[in-house]
Amino acid sequence: MPAPATVACRGCDxxxxxPVIAPGGKARCVRCNDLLAARPRYAGEHSLALACxxxxxxxLANALPLMSLSAAGRxxxxxxxxxxxxxxxxxxxxxxxxxxxxxxxxxxxxxxTMLAVLLAARRDPVPRWAGNLLEWTDRVRPWSxxxxxxxxxxxxxxxxxxxxTVTPGGGMYALGTLVFLLPWFVSTLDTEGLWARVRWxxxxxxxxxxxxGP
Amino acid sequence: MxxxxxxxxxxxxxxxxxxxxxxxxxxxxxxxxxxxCGEALEWRRERALQRTAxxxxxxAILYVPANLLPVLDTTALGSQQDDTILSGVVxxxxxxxxxLAIIVFIASIVIPIGKIVALAVVLVAVxxxxxxxxxxxxxxxxxxxxxxxxxMLDVFVDTFVVALVQLSPLMSVRPGxxxxxxxxxxxxTMLAARSFDSxxxxxxxxxxxxxxx
Numbered sequence: 092m093p094a095p096a097t098v099a100c101r102g103c104d105x106x107x108x109x110p111v112i113a114p115g116g117k118a119r120c121v122r123c124n125d126l127l128a129a130r131p132r133y134a135g136e137h138s139l140a141l142a143c144x145x146x147x148x149x150x151l152a153n154a155l156p157l158m159s160l161s162a163a164g165r166x167x168x169x170x171x172x173x174x175x176x177x178x179x180x181x182x183x184x185x186x187x188x189x190x191x192x193x194x195x196x197x198x199x200x201x202x203x204t205m206l207a208v209l210l211a212a213r214r215d216p217v218p219r220w221a222g223n224l225l226e227w228t229d230r231v232r233p234w235s236x237x238x239x240x241x242x243x244x245x246x247x248x249x250x251x252x253x254x255x256t257v258t259p260g261g262g263m264y265a266l267g268t269l270v271f272l273l274p275w276f277v278s279t280l281d282t283e284g285l286w287a288r289v290r291w292x293x294x295x296x297x298x299x300x301x302x303x304g305p
Numbered sequence: 306m307x308x309x310x311x312x313x314x315x316x317x318x319x320x321x322x323x324x325x326x327x328x329x330x331x332x333x334x335x336x337x338x339x340x341x342c343g344e345a346l347e348w349r350r351e352r353a354l355q356r357t358a359x360x361x362x363x364x365a366i367l368y369v370p371a372n373l374l375p376v377l378d379t380t381a382l383g384s385q386q387d388d389t390i391l392s393g394v395v396x397x398x399x400x401x402x403x404x405l406a407i408i409v410f411i412a413s414i415v416i417p418i419g420k421i422v423a424l425a426v427v428l429v430a431v432x433x434x435x436x437x438x439x440x441x442x443x444x445x446x447x448x449x450x451x452x453x454x455x456x457m458l459d460v461f462v463d464t465f466v467v468a469l470v471q472l473s474p475l476m477s478v479r480p481g482x483x484x485x486x487x488x489x490x491x492x493x494t495m496l497a498a499r500s501f502d503s504x505x506x507x508x509x510x511x512x513x514x515x516x517x518x
Contacts, residue, residue, distance in 0.1 A: 096327070097327065098320075098327045099312065099313030099318055099319075099320045099327050100312075100313075101320055101325065101504075102443055102447070102503050102504070103312060103439070103443060103503065103504055103506070103507040104310075104311065104312030104313045104314055104320070104504040104507060104508075105312050105313070105507075106312065106313045106316060106318060122440070122507075123439070123440055123443045123444075123503070123507070124440070124443075124444070125443070125447070125503075157465070158465075158469065160469050160470070160472075162472055162475065162476070165472050165475065167469055167470075167471055167472060168469075169465065169468040169469050173468055174464045174465050174467070174468035175464070177464075177467055177468040177471065178464050178467060178468070178480060181467060181479050181480050182480070183480040183484055183485060185485050185488070185489075186460060186463075186464070186480065186484050186485055186488050187464075189460070189488050189492065190460060190461065190464050193457060194461070222324065222341070222342050223342075225324070226323045226324065226342065226344070229323070233454065233495065233499070236454050236457055236461075239454055239455055239457050239458055239461060240461050242408070242412075242458060242461075243457075243458050243459075243460070243461025243462045243464075243465065244461065244462075244465050245405075246397075246405055246408070246409060246458070246462045247461070247462045247463075247464075247465035247466045247469070248465075249397070249402050249405055250393075250396075250397065250462070250466055251466060251469055251470055253400050254381070254470065254476065255470075255472075255476075257469070283325065286324050286325065286326070286341065286342075289324075289341065289342075291340055291341045292338070292339070292340060292341065292342060292343035293338070293340040293341075293343070
């Protein structure tokens, strides 16, 4: 463990000394209760394994049909991309693009980028580009809406069940798995630990340490 | 009308918005670049109040067509029916799936209105230098950031109903013009929340207080 650092709360800008955090523990701001830092119980190899698992399950969720429907002897089924394409074909292009981003691109980009970061983190010091990718994952993550997507599909399924017989497909089970797997993966990530090992852009100038010390 | 910065900023300590490193600013006027990730440092997110207010106003305006225009257009055996967000909830309730009706009601009606009102309350508090409970305002803002994404639910529901019910001429469902507006409301409120900077709540609260310490 490095020496306790002085940090400013990102929620309220109060300067405070970070306590030593036990594995699995969190530190919160004394004033606004915002999260200051967290230390996952498992990190490193654990994260790498979960990232690979997430990548495989995302692949399955995209490849397999989500659900199929039969009414009056006719059948139809759809995949994630199928939903997006249908929306585009029906003239809701903007909606199609946003659904594609939130349901397909953001989760896949997040997991694959993190996988690259974790592989890069096996080197020491961690190369600069891993830092750039970490910033990128931070921007992508809010738009990855796997859990909202699953609930949305379930509601759609119930709605359609009034009109025809619907059967959930393999993609649905993959998505259901991902809803648990993805937050588990995120919870093992030690982002601050990764940042701490990334090669700095600037060498602290003229011997004056620029990191706010005690 | 600008705020006097408090907290770490008053001590010349700046936190990088990208990588979270706390460092000493180069000068008070220009904090320089983050020594770790190279990002330009800012005391507070740039023009946070104006950006949040603009995005929020746009969301509030688009919220009207989002609810008035139909989101789904069902054609079954010659009969045709238009559904808005609210009538979709009513349909779910009447067809006996009231737990789902409640979920959709919360995600599509309560959360969007709640987000717009909550962000407006926080913005007004900062603008008026409110000293009342900055902690509660910060918590309100965090809540908006966390649950905002759930209002995308109806967009996903509509997409997959449209994708699957394609059995023409027997029955088909097409997206209505309301979906785009509703989706825009969700995206704009999410962007509004991300543009804001909760540290401004504390700057404003400290400024509103008479100097009595």
